[in-house]
Amino acid sequence: MSSSPLSLVRFAGLAAAAAVASAETIAQINGDKYLSPYAGKTVSNVSGIITAKGPDGLWLRSSQERKRSDVNSESIYVYGRSFTSNLTVGDAIVISGKVEEYRSSKDYVYLTEISSPVLQSKGSSGNKVEPLVIGKDTLEPPKEQFSSLDGGDVFAVPNNVSQISVANPTLDPTTYGMDFWESLSGELVTVKMPMAISKPNNFGDTWVYGDWNVTGKNERNGLTITAKDANPETIIIGSPLDGTKNPTTIKLGDELEEITGVVTYAFGFYRILPTTAITVKSSQEAAVPSPTKLESDGTCSGLTFGAYNVENLWAQSAHLPTIASHIVEYLNSPDFMFLQEVQDDNGATNDAVVSANLTLSTLTAAISAAGGPNYTFVDIAPSSNQDGGAPGGNIRTAYLYKPSLLRLAKGNPGGSLDANEVLPGPTLKFNPGRIDPDNAAWTASRKPLVAQWEVIGANGTGAHPFFTVNVHFGSKGGSSSIQGDARPPVNGGVDDRQAQAELTADFVKSILTHSPTSRIITAGDFNEFAFVSPMSTYTTLSSLHDLDAVANIPTQERYTYLFDMNSQQLDHMYVSEAVATAAGGKAEYEHVHVNTWADKEGEVSDHDPSVARLDVCS
Ligand SMILES: *[C@@H]1O[C@H](CO)[C@@H](O)[C@H](O)[C@H]1NC(C)=O
Ligand SMILES: *[C@@H]1O[C@H](CO)[C@@H](O)[C@H](O)[C@H]1NC(C)=O
Ligand SMILES: *[C@@H]1O[C@H](CO)[C@@H](O)[C@H](O)[C@H]1NC(C)=O
Ligand SMILES: *[C@@H]1O[C@H](CO)[C@@H](O)[C@H](O)[C@H]1NC(C)=O
Ligand SMILES: *[C@@H]1O[C@H](CO)[C@@H](O)[C@H](O)[C@H]1NC(C)=O
Ligand SMILES: *[C@@H]1O[C@H](CO)[C@@H](O)[C@H](O)[C@H]1NC(C)=O
Ligand SMILES: *[C@@H]1O[C@H](CO)[C@@H](O)[C@H](O)[C@H]1NC(C)=O
Numbered sequence: 177m178s179s180s181p182l183s184l185v186r187f188a189g190l191a192a193a194a195a196v197a198s199a200e201t202i203a204q205i206n207g208d209k210y211l212s213p214y215a216g217k218t219v220s221n222v223s224g225i226i227t228a229k230g231p232d233g234l235w236l237r238s239s240q241e242r243k244r245s246d247v248n249s250e251s252i253y254v255y256g257r258s259f260t261s262n263l264t265v266g267d268a269i270v271i272s273g274k275v276e277e278y279r280s281s282k283d284y285v286y287l288t289e290i291s292s293p294v295l296q297s298k299g300s301s302g303n304k305v306e307p308l309v310i311g312k313d314t315l316e317p318p319k320e321q322f323s324s325l326d327g328g329d330v331f332a333v334p335n336n337v338s339q340i341s342v343a344n345p346t347l348d349p350t351t352y353g354m355d356f357w358e359s360l361s362g363e364l365v366t367v368k369m370p371m372a373i374s375k376p377n378n379f380g381d382t383w384v385y386g387d388w389n390v391t392g393k394n395e396r397n398g399l400t401i402t403a404k405d406a407n408p409e410t411i412i413i414g415s416p417l418d419g420t421k422n423p424t425t426i427k428l429g430d431e432l433e434e435i436t437g438v439v440t441y442a443f444g445f446y447r448i449l450p451t452t453a454i455t456v457k458s459s460q461e462a463a464v465p466s467p468t469k470l471e472s473d474g475t476c477s478g479l480t481f482g483a484y485n486v487e488n489l490w491a492q493s494a495h496l497p498t499i500a501s502h503i504v505e506y507l508n509s510p511d512f513m514f515l516q517e518v519q520d521d522n523g524a525t526n527d528a529v530v531s532a533n534l535t536l537s538t539l540t541a542a543i544s545a546a547g548g549p550n551y552t553f554v555d556i557a558p559s560s561n562q563d564g565g566a567p568g569g570n571i572r573t574a575y576l577y578k579p580s581l582l583r584l585a586k587g588n589p590g591g592s593l594d595a596n597e598v599l600p601g602p603t604l605k606f607n608p609g610r611i612d613p614d615n616a617a618w619t620a621s622r623k624p625l626v627a628q629w630e631v632i633g634a635n636g637t638g639a640h641p642f643f644t645v646n647v648h649f650g651s652k653g654g655s656s657s658i659q660g661d662a663r664p665p666v667n668g669g670v671d672d673r674q675a676q677a678e679l680t681a682d683f684v685k686s687i688l689t690h691s692p693t694s695r696i697i698t699a700g701d702f703n704e705f706a707f708v709s710p711m712s713t714y715t716t717l718s719s720l721h722d723l724d725a726v727a728n729i730p731t732q733e734r735y736t737y738l739f740d741m742n743s744q745q746l747d748h749m750y751v752s753e754a755v756a757t758a759a760g761g762k763a764e765y766e767h768v769h770v771n772t773w774a775d776k777e778g779e780v781s782d783h784d785p786s787v788a789r790l791d792v793c794s
Pocket of ligand 2 (some may be wrong): 259261262
């Protein structure tokens with residue numbers, strides 16, 4: 177989440193009245209809800225001890241002890257750059273000022289603060305300032321729910337049915353993660369044994385959890401999102417108060433040195449501003465994942481299928497050779513690859529070029545050069561600038577396959593506007609062909625690429641036909657922050673993905689209507705979680721099986737992408753009953769974490785690839 181500093185607007189509180197209230201405690205000003213009962217009012221005789229100073233203000237704490245279960249924060253941010261100049265941490269002061277609710281975007285939650293402060297008196301200096309240890313001096317952060325306004329599911333549709341700024345719910349810090357952090361707004365806190373669960377964002381901010389109980393922990397110590405558990409027990413660490421810079425090389429699972437800082441809300445998230453830059457204590461042992469153990473047996477009973485979103489790949493991409501080596505070394509050169517985000521031959525140059533022949537032949541040459549097989553590729557160039565992504569890039573899905581082992585069944589390739597159909601056999605009208613390209617559901621999005629294949633036997637005869645559908649559904653762009661004002665948060669593009677899931681499922685269903693034992697593999701970047709409505713609709717309508725479930729991958733190990741605090745899975749394979757149950761249901765599947773485990777610089781794509789070993793014999 178980013179926000180231009182120019183767009184910052186300081187709201188003069190919610191209440192129009194500027195009545196003068198007096199002798200308020202900090203806890204009374206904060207109240208037990210999100211919005212202060214004193215918003216817009218002038219308060220005086222507010223006393224406290226300075227716990228921290230930042231570039232634009234300071235944090236003031238009452239002398240009240242805090243009980244673990246307290247709801248009203250005993251601390252508050254005092255906004256005023258020049259006000260801080262003669263004051264130091266440990267000073268006892270009495271101030272007056274105006275209570276404001278501030279946010280830099282209307283999509284964010286308000287921060288309660290005192291603005292236009294005036295020093296009424298200054299008392300003793302050098303008072304001891306003790307941070308609250310999270311989980312010890314406070315409750316443990318809630319582990320599943322974010323807000324009482326989410327109805328139990330942060331991904332429920334419809335979303336944005338209410339807003340925190342309007343509903344202003346009473347805080348329940350035992351149950352809701354946002355309420356927990358709100359109840360600590362302004363407090364100086366310590367996170368013991370912080371674990372990094374993201375790479376730093378462009379501002380150097382990193383998500384962590386501390387020595388408290390967490391759910392969804394994966395083997396890398398990240399937290400994987402699961403149904404109705406999107407990991408509110410986490411907090412992002414923002415810019416240090418002393419002007420130092422957080423490291424930019426932090427990786428998933430890095431253990432950090434203890435962090436002390438103040439709790440605030442900015443840029444869409446509750447965050448801790450550390451007193452000084454965070455430091456890495458130790459990194460996870462194996463820096464890179466093991467290559468897949470899955471090996472093709474070179475026949476229909478054990479074919480390997482890889483899938484990889486190669487992130488805006490074109491012929492001259494600097495990351496092309498590394499993508500090639502990932503396919504060879506980490507995926508063990510699968511017999512077949514589902515690729516997404518293949519750009520045309522001149523990348524994001526916005527001209528009439530749509531062919532990706534050069535991009536794909538450069539990739540297959542790099543794979544051969546890296547010691548891999550000589551793949552053949554197939555794709556359908558989209559109509560110029562009709563499939564979304566970077567203007568002129570014309571991203572599309574594409575297949576690579578070993579021509580000694582596989583071939584397209586009866587070829588009759590379709591064009592970008594040809595709507596594929598299932599014919600008796602079943603076979604395809606266009607092989608390969610796209611699903612319903614004119615349908616409004618695909619506006620500015622990738623049309624799935626359907627193909628039918630044959631396994632080439634020793635005598636050169638094609639047999640064991642199977643179908644593939646290579647998808648790249650619409651993105652989550654336009655989502656609101658998971659800790660934003662809109663509840664449940666806006667899941668950007670969910671209506672498009674819902675329609676896309678239905679169309680793709682209908683197509684799969686028409687293959688299965690012709691022959692219920694058809695072997696079908698659909699894979700790619702669905703841009704959605706398996707447990708969220710577009711994908712649950714997809715499996716229900718299509719009767720396909722989620723390969724993660726078929727292969728018994730533990731739910732917390734199902735991730736191919738890092739976003740905010742979550743390890744999450746946008747890339748899936750779904751297979752038909754015939755594939756799921758073949759060879760006694762021994763389908764195998766792995767997500768190979770070459771990118772989620774890397775630091776920002778070592779990341780080649782924002783997605784991890786996956787590989788499966790499947791039986792497509794009859
Ligand atoms: C603030 O405190 C001082 C000293 O206790 C007192 O004299 C004064 O009346 C108070 N002001 C208000 C507005 O309550
Ligand atoms: C800080 O202290 C100096 C010296 O006493 C004084 O001149 C100045 O006005 C003070 N600044 C503020 C913002 O109070
Ligand atoms: C949520 O809905 C409110 C009320 O209709 C609207 O003002 C706000 O912009 C919406 N938020 C988002 C993120 O779409
Ligand atoms: C973690 O949760 C368990 C069970 O709820 C509880 O007994 C334990 O005290 C918690 N751990 C910590 C560090 O609080
Ligand atoms: C790309 O390759 C296909 C298949 O070999 C061929 O039909 C097509 O003309 C090529 N396109 C360009 C622009 O070279
Ligand atoms: C790929 O093709 C080249 C040129 O035809 C050939 O020399 C090489 O042996 C092939 N590699 C494999 C792995 O088949
Ligand atoms: C080729 O082999 C397949 C089995 O792999 C067999 O069914 C087919 O009859 C063979 N065809 C010929 C022409 O021998």
